[in-house]
Amino acid sequence: MTNPSRGAARTEVIMRTTLELGQEIGYAKLSIEAVAARAGAGKHTIYRRWPSKGALLLDSLLSLHKSSLDYPDTGDIFADLRTQIHAAVDLMGNPPFGPLYQALVGEAQHDPQLAAALNERFITPQAAMTVARLETARDQGQLSPAFDLSLAMAILSGPLYFQFLITQEPLTHEYVDRVLRALFTGMEKSSSSL
Amino acid sequence: MTNPSRGAARTEVIMRTTLELGQEIGYAKLSIEAVAARAGAGKHTIYRRWPSKGALLLDSLLSLHKSSLDYPDTGDIFADLRTQIHAAVDLMGNPPFGPLYQALVGEAQHDPQLAAALNERFITPQAAMTVARLETARDQGQLSPAFDLSLAMAILSGPLYFQFLITQEPLTHEYVDRVLRALFTGMEKSSSSL
DNA sequence: TCCAGAACGGCACGTGCCGTGCCGAAAGGA
């Protein structure tokens, strides 16, 4: 099992090569043939592990980020949310994660299997962590008990992804700070209709 | 010019065929060859008009929707915004526009030319109309003068697109209503820091 | 120690679509 031409070690080499090559030539021009050639691997070795180019990239990116978006809990919900969303901005706004993640989300738009995998293994866990942190804050009386916390999550993430995917303007801390401040003016009030 | 095998008439036939075929087999399997064959056209005739499959679909979709998202102005900003976002939900949530638009946005993630065209010809005009309507309301004293209206636009559109592209759950009027209500609790207050 | 089976790299194949030439026909304008 210590042999780098077998098993899990081979898997890691292929994923690393995918990230390298993807960063160099972009996802659109990335082909499984090219990854195989660069990694010194047969195409079967890749197809045996992943059903598609998108699935390969998803695994590669997940192996890269390794829960770097874990949630802090200092007791200050605003500060913690801000820390976390800044980390997301830094991750999504810079290579190697940013451009490749953008392409992956794009690919997921016409590959339902990939979309499901992306949701299950990245989006949903991240969202759940945000909601969990918000629930803690609500239970500690820092937020209005009436506010829908999954809606808060959407209002926080939505504009970020909108800028990331649609307008494609650079992501900045300043931008998400504005979203965050607007969100908190709504969440701190005791608005019964939400 | 009345001959349907020339000029603008030919263009419309090709766009209509693109929508038909795209709806039948999905964007992923859609090929320019297939469109040409179905439309009884040569491939040159298509390549002369559009640089890529994405550009062809963009034109086709724009020819379909024909400013159906024009903004109402009844004097009630909340009602008008609601009417408009409901129209967007109906458009994006149903065939033929919805699935093809989703694929188009996906394609734009690894085609900068297409992303720019999509922004210039659809996203930006729509956003500008929303902001313009919000400005009118603000000038009439219906909104806090301190609130950043382009931020309001992002908070309204962001969660919608997040659900459309990322979680891929069905779009409902109820969902955008919740976003809208949350947004208005922030905009109606006089919060000086925004 | 040996051996069966799994995993591997390399190669070749058929397929589908790409984008681009070339041809002759048809349409429209001067």
Place this chain on the structure above:
DNA sequence: TCCTTTCGGCACGGCACGTGCCGTTCTGGA
């Protein structure tokens, strides 16, 4: 009438797909 533009049809080389097959190398159990 003639010339230019647009068109459909066809063929081409190129590329990456996904899948076979072969011979080799590694692994784990007998």
